[in-house]
Amino acid sequence: MKKLLVLMSMMVLSLALVACSGGDEGESADGEKTLKVWAMGEEGKKLKDFVKDFEENNPKITVDVQAIPWGKAHDKLLTAVASGNGPDVLQIGTTWVPEFAEAGAFKDLSEYMDDYESFNKDNFFDGSVSTMKYNDQVVGVPWYVDTRVMYYRTDLLKEAGFDQAPDTWSELKDAAKKLADRGEGQYGIDIDRNDQINPFIFAWQNGYEADLANKDLNFESPEFKEAMEYYVSYFEQGLSQKEKGGDIIQGFKTGKKPIFFSGPWMIDIIQDKAPGIEGKWATAVMPKKESRTSSMGGSNLAVFHNTDKVDASLKFISYMTQVDTQLDWLETSNTLPSRTEAWEDSALKDDPMYETFGKQLEQTKPGIQTEQFERIAQELLATLEKVVVGDADLEKELEKFNKEAQELITED
Template structure:
């Protein structure tokens, strides 16, 4: 369930076709048209493990549309980007493609994705009003809408209710100050005990907390503000958990294992997939844990990720492809997908279903979605996020100060944005 990719290499898209000699193999099974039975064939590229469940959903679509055959190809995330590059260069690829939320600017700029706005009247399920504002933001490129939200994720607080109660807290922390106090108290239970796990490899964490502190990441002209006082204060706040021993720098613990038992790691911030993992791997924790919206400073904004579905610009089966997107966007379809893959639905109406409304774990995610935003939808965001992780490591390992390193990081970001 990834929402990032390396920066798109435009030279590969518009330069020599020497690198496309592998097209015959790379695009095997990707030609759409008519089958021997006379049916229209559309090819769908899905990414990662969840794509392996797509054929089951495709069967339901085929029953409703007996004149259309859907061929699904599951592609590993790590090879998907290069394969899409090849398809764009050749103007030959899938009809429908799964897009990580931060892929849109790159492939939108390559003019590889169909603008869906002209087709909303015919296929009302594609109308942006059906989705959370943050999700819709990830489907836009300039004045075009080149994708439709498929599934979403955001980050919330997971916590051990029993351990917090023993430490004197009857509910989840609601503010930055309460989070810091609770984490410190929990870390004082004994040796090798911590209060919270903060994933130092989570790209969005620092930016998310900076936004909660009222920091602006990029201004209206696209200029970075990663060294302004509010951003630096947020980085200092995160670093305080490492400095006072509330969070481990290198625990090496699997998060579920750290969460169970004595609760070496009794709080952490993560996405919806962790609900199923905890229920499956730690059934002994039933009734001892919960989820909560993130604690607040000026606000409690979380990051928004997930995946979109797009129609490949060069498809020869536009109507059938749009019909498939429309089917996948129906609330009932997205609820079936959630049951199959534990992916949260993007359609707002799906959240009215009792399977979500009556599940306290998922209700939290629905509430947090109201206060969630994607990272800036720009081509350069991935290298900027990677550069931040390197900078933050220097800070939490005590090699430099937040102010000094954020000055350097802001300068680096300006260079990346000007490339």
């Protein structure tokens, strides 16, 4: 909150110097407009050429795409909010939505929702819909999505007595034990301890829910504690590598790490870097405890709060969230469509790898929708690190973590 107060103070001071993001410079005398779009990572690079079709169909709008590396995006957005000098349209990662919405970065789109069919919340997976809103405002529209599923070596699982992917928590633990028993240096599964969403996935599968309405993260609940015990047990029992190192693709290729959880980007990576195991691996939805819940990731498209090109911005977002556009974008970028209707297309429905993601996306949750989520998630990883690597007591460390996390969301 203190950081946001500082930002807001800076914003007030800067408004006299910077009235709006585009100003009059973005529009010519005959009504032609230049729409500034900030997009992140590889998507930003590919979007520069992709928007040409939109420009052809909207000859008075030129789209100026600035590709921003993900590593620099957060600070750049903070600066834009503080100065008021931002883009017209921006890509925003789903876990960043609460933080920047709280800072006032986005224009409320509530009054425009009925004007654009592609903005209808019924078009999207439930896990995405919750990222569209902050308090009573609509702050963005889902652009693309991702989630985590299980990648597994079908041949090695079969040798261990499993004709299909582990379907439950107990089956996963059983399979991991059998695979780890193959010999020294062999593991049953790889759980990435640097991935901040993994512990929450286990917690959601065990029935955990945060109660943000009452500012209670519920990290003291049995559902959360049991999930963390289950998570830690894979490292304590030698089923997942505790030490750093060991590339997951190499480990998957050699069979040293025959099961792992990851997103859709891994499909192309495995096919490219491990062609020798073609036909020996597959994807599956998450194993079930109380549910099969996985994470809802991806990015939304939002309108910067003080743009003077609202109509052009909305028209661009509408274009990017059309079903046909999303299927073209899938072919261009390998990112998954946010529109559920797009998943009826044969490019996704008839591909067994992508079909898995379509099923998993029906059971997802985004990161806890508080502006403090990133800090909370990193605190949890640090807590689990003390237990896994430092042999600290899990119950005591979770007590400390819960206290620190509660202070984060209740601070003035």
